[in-house]
Amino acid sequence: MNEAELAECHTALGVAAGVTLEELERVFMKKNFALIKGKAGAADEPNPALDAQRSALRTAYEKLAGHLREKQRQAEAAAPRKRPTLTDPPIAAKALRTRPPMTPLTASPLGPKTLITPPVVTPRDPADDEFILFRFDNWKINVLVPPLLLAFVLLVNVSPLGFFLQGFHVWMHEFGHATAAWLCGFRATPLPFGWTPVEPVYSPFVYWGLLLMFVILFLAGWTERKAWAMVAAIALAGVQYYMTWRMPPLTQEFWWSAFGGVGGEFYLSTLFMMFFWVQLPEKFKWGACRYVFFFIGATAFLNIWLRWRDIYHGVEEIPFGSMINGEDDQGGDMNKLMDGFGWKKFTIRRNYLLLGYGCWAALGLMWAIFALGLNKVADRVAGRFSKTEEAL
Known part of the structure; x- marks a missing residue:
């Protein structure tokens, strides 16, 4: 133009x-x-x-x-290009606008040249997002839930609904025979209608298969630093070794044939309840399953305990015979104790009552350990020992 x-x-x-x-x-x-x-x-x-x-x-x-x-x-x-600097008015003004305001937590009284250490942010523990009833480190769960569950199961047992729980009692009795036979190295098959056939011949498959399960439990506890899982695996492996290789054959037969049925109802149900506090490895999903096991253990234990308390005081008679053949069956557990191992009626009443008291004491001791927080000592020891072994 x-x-x-x-x-x-x-x-x-x-x-x-x-x-x-x-x-x-x-x-x-x-x-x-x-x-x-x-x-x-x-x-x-x-x-x-x-x-x-x-x-x-x-x-x-x-x-x-x-x-x-x-x-x-x-x-x-x-126009020549100029590299912008902080002294230029527009950039300086922009820097002042974008700079966050100083607060009492970050400002230093000694001046702008003082080095300010940022606050340490602790990473959030994923366990905090877990449902509270599935957590093992909550003292309210460890202290209050087991007694409440026991009271609830007691009410169910004395109510008409207790009839529907009889199947658990039968299974616990038969598993008492079976677990004693397994720990002795014998094949056994617990059946739900009151009979457990046992082959009183040593079976390498039973012994080494059971031992392998204990090793897996120990290694899983070692990997996740679960002290109680390792303790349980070592204890069970020790019991298995003694009952298989050190216990006399007659004593073995006493355990799996005569005493283990009613005895298993006592000690197996107690173990079911005691394992409520034991933090097993994550792969077992024990946070939720332990409530089911505690319920089964509690209903079986309260049933057998109340029954033998009445038997000891003469309210009920000793249950001779068997479930399949009735009271006249000479192959029942109580018949074997009297005829095969020389127990008297008073001995039977007293020993099972003492076994019940012992189970109550073990359950109370386990409750006290977790109520007082003594379990954390074992967890710390296991964690330090595992770290030391990894460093070596």
Whole structure:
């Protein structure tokens, strides 16, 4: 655009030669609005002169605005580039705007040059998100839930609903025979109708298979630093070794054939309840399953305990015979104790009553250990021992 055209545009818009782009836009808008306002008075009548005037005004504005934008681009391209610094007013102002305000927790009274140590953020333990009833480190669960469950099971047993729990008692009795036979290295199959066939011949499959399960339990507890799982695995492996290789054959038969049925109802049900506090490895999903096992153990234990308490005090008679063949079966557990091992009726009543008291004492001791927090000592010892072994 030459000088003559620029002058015409300036004259048409009524602006000076040094007008800026912003000023030009304001003048154009003002003049254009005035023309539109003048046309509005005679909107129904065509006005070619006014339309031509508006068109000329817009053409002049577009030419002059394009010229000014081109000059602005050329000026920016010709200007030398400068690396911005924090001392430049725009950047310094921006830095001040984006800087977070100082608070009493982060500001230092000694001045801006003092090194401020950021607060240590403790990572959140995933166990905190676990359902509270499935947690093992909550003292309220360890102290209050077992007694409440025992009271609930007692109410169920004395109610008409107790009839539906009889199946658990039969299974616990038969598993008492079976577990004693397994620990002695014999094959046994606990059946739900009151009979457990046992092959009184040593079975390597039973012995080594059971030992392998104890080893797996120990290794899983070692990996996850669960002290009680390791203690249980070592204890069971020791009992298995003694009952298989050190116990006389007659004593073995006494355990799996005669005493282990009712005895198993006592000690197996007690173990079911005691394992409520034992934190097994994660793969066992024990946080939820322990409630089921405690319920089964509690209903079997309370049933056998109340029954033998009444037997000892003469309210009930000793249960001679067997479930399948009735009271006349000479192969019942109590018959074997009297005929095969020389026990008297008083001996039977007293020993099972003492066994019940011993189970109560073991259950109370386990409750006290976790109520007083003594279990944490074993967990710390196991954790330190595992770390020491890994370092070596």
